[in-house]
Amino acid sequence: MPVDTDAAVADLGEFRFECGESIENLEVAYEAYGEFTGDNAILICHALTGSQNVASHRTQWDRQSGGSSGPPNSAGQARAWWSDIVGSGKAIDTTEYYVVCANVPGSCYGTSGPANEAPDGEPYGTRFPPVSIGDWTRAQRRLLDHLGVGRLHAVVGGSVGGMNALDWAVRYPDDVQCVVAVAAAARLDPQCLALDGIARRAITTDPNWHGGDYYDAETGPTDGLALARQIGHVMYLSKSSMDQKFGRRAAGRDMVRDTFPSDPAADFFPYRDIESYLDYQAEKFVDRFDANSYLYLTRAMDDYDLSEGYESDAAALAAFEGEALLMSFTGDWHFTTEQSETVAEAFRADDVPVAHHVVESDHGHDAFLVEPENVGPPLRDFLHNGVRGQAVTDTVAADGGDDPEFAPVHTSLFSG
Known part of the structure; x- marks a missing residue:
């Protein structure tokens, strides 16, 4: 049975950032949902200004503070940013999975960042070390170690959180079975x-x-x-x-x-x-x-490049032996369907089972947040079945040609 939402801040001790600078105590705010059974953990990576509060409506912070604005430095965080996707009976079912979402270093929702107090008693401000998406991934790995979680069933992320999820496939390829990147890309374009x-x-x-x-x-x-x-x-x-x-x-x-x-x-x-x-x-x-x-x-988002340190995106992903789901939206010009397809091609080059689910949408980049009816079904099916039996490569090309790689669709490519 699921347990109550766990909202907490973990002190992970000294942390050295990729820039070479360190802080004495990295505190990471997180929320966890469901019950851990050893092989059912899912890590969710939030978007740029999101928080750890991915699903709950009334957290431990509310109970302790009588309904105040949230954990330290939260400044009134937005509530439950993916509550239509994560929860009991939903696409990421908290009666089935143990779900963890952690606020990233550099943010202001409880995890160490510029607003936090430095050793001299003053806020860090711009003295806080520069952070990278790699730092986010490493901090998440440290948090999961702290929670006793080893290999993950899945890492799921939207927008820059999708970049964070892809970084897991590169940095910890043996620690995750499924990677889901929603409305994400291997890197930002110049615009x-x-x-x-x-x-x-x-x-x-x-x-x-x-x-x-x-x-x-x-x-x-x-x-x-x-x-x-x-x-x-x-x-x-x-x-x-x-x-x-x-x-x-x-x-x-x-x-x-x-x-x-x-x-x-x-x-x-x-x-x-x-x-x-x-x-x-x-x-x-x-x-x-x-x-x-x-x-x-x-x-951190601007600096991310999936292929950094490697000859190509495929080379960066070569050690990953799990499965991947990419989701993109036709109206999204921030992270385009073409950019998602580039990542899909990199997975295919490594013979990684991958599905690229393209949703025809007018909502733009926000579609991954406001269209749960399009995000939930393929996500649920992928977490249960992977790409097995759900022949994404059998879809007809949008122009009516023979190319089966990916095509915009109105309904899920995964039959329920």
């Missing part, structure tokens, strides 16, 4: 690198950033962080979804521009729905996330 660079510049040019030492200041770099988040949201949406949801409509006379100051002439022009939406998202985000953490985590 996304450029937008991330602009987002970071918005933070570091905010006069209230103070070189990263703003924790004792009356006001932090909220304007810069808000702009960075707005850039991110534009990356997560598709042209089609923005047109359908917002169009060119004005927000209405009762709406006000209160997130950013506007020039006097702006009052002559409409304040549009899309502007109002982005302002609302930015206002919510600055209340829950740390600006320095945003700098650290986007740099």
Whole structure:
């Protein structure tokens, strides 16, 4: 039977980052769901600004704090970001699997990061060591050792969490049977690198950033962080979804521009729905996330390259002997279906059983969060059966040709 959700912070001792710098005590905040039986553990890797709170609605932190905003440094974390996928009777069934989700180093939801106290008693700020996705993977391995978990049934991740999952196949190929990367890629393309660079510049040019030492200041770099988040949201949406949801409509006379100051002439022009939406998202985000953490985590994502240190992606994955599921969405221009197919080809080159499930969607990158009806069925089937008997390579090419490699679909390629 499942046990109560375990929400905790593990002190993993001294940790040396890939950059060569160390901290004396790496604390990792995590949540665990279900009961460990020895071979049923699944690690879930969260997206860029996500947290360990993948499924629960009322955690140990709520019980201990009477419903306050969450674990230390959480600043009001978003709740249960994949609760439609993880839970009793769901695609990742917590009555069947022991599920662990850990907040990554450099973040601000309980795991050691820039906002944490350094040995001198002051917040680290930008003195915190630079972090990489490899550091996230190594910290997760240390946490699982701490929990008594050896080999994993699966590592599952979305967005940059999917990169994290792929890194497990490279770094610990013998420790995981199944790898699932949803809306992910082997590396970011130059357009996304450029937008991330602009987002970071918005933070570091905010006069209230103070070189990263703003924790004792009356006001932090909220304007810069808000702009960075707005850039991110534009990356997560598709042209089609923005047109359908917002169009060119004005927000209405009762709406006000209160997130950013506007020039006097702006009052002559409409304040549009899309502007109002982005302002609302930015206002919510600055209340829950740390600006320095945003700098650290986007740099880790930008730096990731599956083939780093190897001749190719296939060479990087050569030691992995499990199975893989890749999921992508046609409306996602942040991590495209073509990028997922490139990873699938690397697995195929190593004779790794791999399924690339492509969902035709208008939602953009956010589809992996908002379309559980498309994510859940193939994920559930893959965790139970792998790619055996589910002939993904029998699908018809989207152009009607003979290429069976992958094709956009409306329904699951895996029969239930």
